[in-house]
Amino acid sequence: MAAPPDLFSPARYDAVRRNREKAETLPAWCYTDDEWFQRETAKIFRPAWHFVDLDTSLPEPGTFLTTTLLGESVIVIRDREGGVRGFRNSCRHRGAELLGESQGSCRAIRCPYHSWTYDLDGTLLMAPGTETEYARSALGNLGLNLTPVPCASRHGMIYVNVSPKPPVPLDVYLGDYPERVAAPYQVSRMVCVRRLSYDLATNWKLYCEVEMETLHTKHIHRRSIGEQPVTAATTQGEWIAVVNTDQPTPALYPGSRSKGFPRTPGIYGPAEEGTYFSTVLPGSFIVTAPDCMWWIRKIPTAPGRLHTEVGYCFPRETVARPDFAELAEAYNARWDQVMDEDNQIVEVQYRGLRSSVPGCYTAEEPVVHRFDNWVLDRVLDEESP
Ligand code: FES
Ligand SMILES: [Fe+2]
Known part of the structure; x- marks a missing residue:
């Protein structure tokens, strides 16, 4: 069944809104239509907090996992203070993927391309190629640390949100x-x-x-x-x-x-x-x-x-x-x-x-x-x- 032009009109779904005994299931296009899926991505998946793994999967500082949410790769890592942090898995120099494994352990996050290196809290520690004063000040001004992704754990479970400012607190x-x-x-x-x-x-x-x-x-x-x-x-x-x-x-x-x-x-x-x-x-x-x-x-x-x-x-x-x-x-x-x-x-x-x-x-x-x-x-x- 093709999706109607008024795909998102509430009146279209009155039958699903009835009490369960009299309700109809969602129309097929809610499962098959690309525009509907794009709306779900924007309104459901992007604002949501997503469970990713257990606290025990990151037992030591530097243990990490990576996961892909909404097409974006995210690093979740244990910092030196014992907290969990999330970062975009992308170098602040020219964007290379930083960590390629789904799970692992590191002392610092080192980019495989030109070896820019970040501490476990995301701070840029070393940036080969920026040794000149001009480059250093540019670096200082830009604050090229890893881009944080909201991340926290509750009772042993780690959650991540891919919105920079989650609309609802965890x-x-x-x-x-x-x-x-x-x-x-x-x-x-x-x-x-x-x-x-x-x-x-x-x-x-x-x-x-x-x-x-x-x-x-x-x-x-x-x-x-x-x-x-x-x-x-x-x-x-x-x-x-x-x-x-x-x-x-x-x-x-x-x-x-x-x-x-x-x-x-x-x-x-x-x-x-x-x-x-x-x-x-x-x-x-x-x-x-x-x-x-x-x-x-x-x-x-x-x-x-x-x-x-x-x-x-x-x-x-x-x-x-x-x-x-x-x-x-x-x-x-x-x-x-x-x-x-x-x-x-x-x-x-x-x-x-x-x-x-x-x-x-x-x-x-x-x-x-x-x-x-x-x-x-x-x-x-x-x-x-
Ligand atoms: S892209 Fe990461 S160091 Fe150049
Ligand atoms: Fe089942």
């Missing part, structure tokens, strides 16, 4: 997520032990939607997950979640769930009762379970192109066990199967969408409806007075 953006989920699940004890990435022919929202409903688990995951009853969480801030409380861990196959690692030391409150399947909006799916956690970060590059970055994590006490590698194999097998099942179905759905007309949300998909309306809230034009 703590307002996250709302009650850090205290309600990251703290009780002891995310600051978690260590990422396995990273994978995928490139998929689908729209980023389809992936967010499948993560927020349980209707599909008894169909496409019938052997890997089976029934997984969830309730929708009431959340404050830019996150949504569903919660499961009827099993010790969702990260093992049915039948072997009692044979997992012990619970994370120190967990309390909701973490003792089950698993939060959360999305820090727009696209960071973060599962915190009593024994482990994992994430799927969505990095869309076009309406129908999605890159995902996946991290699997256990508490450091679990990772230190002599039998860790052996027992973790059962987790990896279950994780890989479910990942393949979800990756396949969101591509199947994307192929079918082009010829679709709006459908409906069942009683097991209320958070999908909530998510789609969250997108509309940000993308549509203001109502005319």
Whole structure:
């Protein structure tokens, strides 16, 4: 279905705005249209705070990771005082990429081109070619330090914003997520032990939607997950979640769930009762379970192109066990199967969408409806007075 000329007119989407029981799903063009995608990039992805990784992934000063957000490469690095800092991964001399690896460690950031060198706080330390007085004063006047990118951590999780001045402060953006989920699940004890990435022919929202409903688990995951009853969480801030409380861990196959690692030391409150399947909006799916956690970060590059970055994590006490590698194999097998099942179905759905007309949300998909309306809230034009 082709996108209409009044693509962003609120009146076009009245049917999606109805109560869930009577609502229609988003029209197909919201997933396939390039203009719609550009609007999402500007109104959703650019102002957002994005979860990037765990604090424990940068254990020492100089340890860093790089990630690409909205087509721009960003460095996240541990400074000498123990803080996290973000910088554009681009030299202030003539723009070369500074750090080419996705993870690593350095004593200073040295450009591979003409060896301009920056301290861990971004200060330019050495600039070969600027030795003359004229060049030095020009350098002083221009202050050619690395360009900062807003970056901070909360309860063990690092977030980045690619707007120089984020329109919403991080703590307002996250709302009650850090205290309600990251703290009780002891995310600051978690260590990422396995990273994978995928490139998929689908729209980023389809992936967010499948993560927020349980209707599909008894169909496409019938052997890997089976029934997984969830309730929708009431959340404050830019996150949504569903919660499961009827099993010790969702990260093992049915039948072997009692044979997992012990619970994370120190967990309390909701973490003792089950698993939060959360999305820090727009696209960071973060599962915190009593024994482990994992994430799927969505990095869309076009309406129908999605890159995902996946991290699997256990508490450091679990990772230190002599039998860790052996027992973790059962987790990896279950994780890989479910990942393949979800990756396949969101591509199947994307192929079918082009010829679709709006459908409906069942009683097991209320958070999908909530998510789609969250997108509309940000993308549509203001109502005319
Ligand atoms: S571009 Fe980095 S030193 Fe020249
Ligand atoms: Fe799934």
